[in-house]
Amino acid sequence: EAGVAQSPRYKIIEKRQSVAFWCNPISGHATLYWYQQILGQGPKLLIQFQNNGVVDDSQLPKDRFSAERLKGVDSTLKIQPAKLEDSAVYLCASRRGTNTDTQYFGPGTRLTVL
Amino acid sequence: SQQGEEDPQALSIQEGENATMNCSYKTSINNLQWYRQNSGRGLVHLILIRSNEREKHSGRLRVTLDTSKKSSSLLITASRAADTASYFCATDVGGGGNKLTFGTGTQLKVEL
Numbered sequence: 001e002a003g004v005a006q007s008p009r010y011k012i013i014e015k016r017q018s019v020a021f022w023c024n025p026i027s028g029h030a031t032l033y034w035y036q037q038i039l040g041q042g043p044k045l046l047i048q049f050q051n052n053g054v055v056d057d058s059q060l061p062k063d064r065f066s067a068e069r070l071k072g073v074d075s076t077l078k079i080q081p082a083k084l085e086d087s088a089v090y091l092c093a094s095r096r097g098t099n100t101d102t103q104y105f106g107p108g109t110r111l112t113v114l
Numbered sequence: 115s116q117q118g119e120e121d122p123q124a125l126s127i128q129e130g131e132n133a134t135m136n137c138s139y140k141t142s143i144n145n146l147q148w149y150r151q152n153s154g155r156g157l158v159h160l161i162l163i164r165s166n167e168r169e170k171h172s173g174r175l176r177v178t179l180d181t182s183k184k185s186s187s188l189l190i191t192a193s194r195a196a197d198t199a200s201y202f203c204a205t206d207v208g209g210g211g212n213k214l215t216f217g218t219g220t221q222l223k224v225e226l
Contacts, residue, residue: 042202042216105156
């Protein structure tokens with residue numbers, strides 16, 4: 001089966017600009033996660049969706065970050081306006097259902113904010 | 115915040131040697147998972163150990179869990195150059211949703 005797809009793979013923007021990332025999870029996976037991974041650190045969960053509903057967004061900086069999964073399949077993560085400290089790799093992961101524990105990760109989008 | 119702390123931060127060994135990396139965490143967990151991340155790529159799930167298990171094997175991987183010490187170790191036997199990667203432990207504290215909190219990672223380099 002196809003893996004988790006993400007685009008773009010790389011993005012360079014100036015601070016205060018906006019940026020959006022796209023994720024297409026593995027077909028049939030109900031749960032979708034967005035993580036932020038700053039260089040030298042482990043991934044940090046930003047938001048978790050179950051189908052098209054938000055399960056956990058407690059660590060999402062909601063003043064500048066937003067995410068949606070309107071049809072319960074693919075998802076977008078947006079940053080507006082970007083700050084220098086948002087430079088990181090943004091990882092999307094998906095999981096089949098509530099009785100499985102394995103998350104499958106996409107290749108990530110590397111964001112550089114200048 | 116990071117739940118787990120890996121030790122060592124970096125490890126360099128020769129091909130064929132064993133590599134051991136450790137993870138310590140702070141709160142009670144439902145399960146602990148280990149992931150591998152190659153340079154420029156996403157994370158790959160390696161192995162999961164539940165809180166009621168003490169040891170688990172998968173191929174050349176052996177994971178132990180000591181819930182009394184809130185620690186886990188990952189052993190890679192007979193390492194290969196292809197094992198060069200960063201390794202992360204991730205804890206699931208339960209409550210549904212498989213919400214993972216990752217550690218800081220160990221960078222493993224296996225030299226020929």
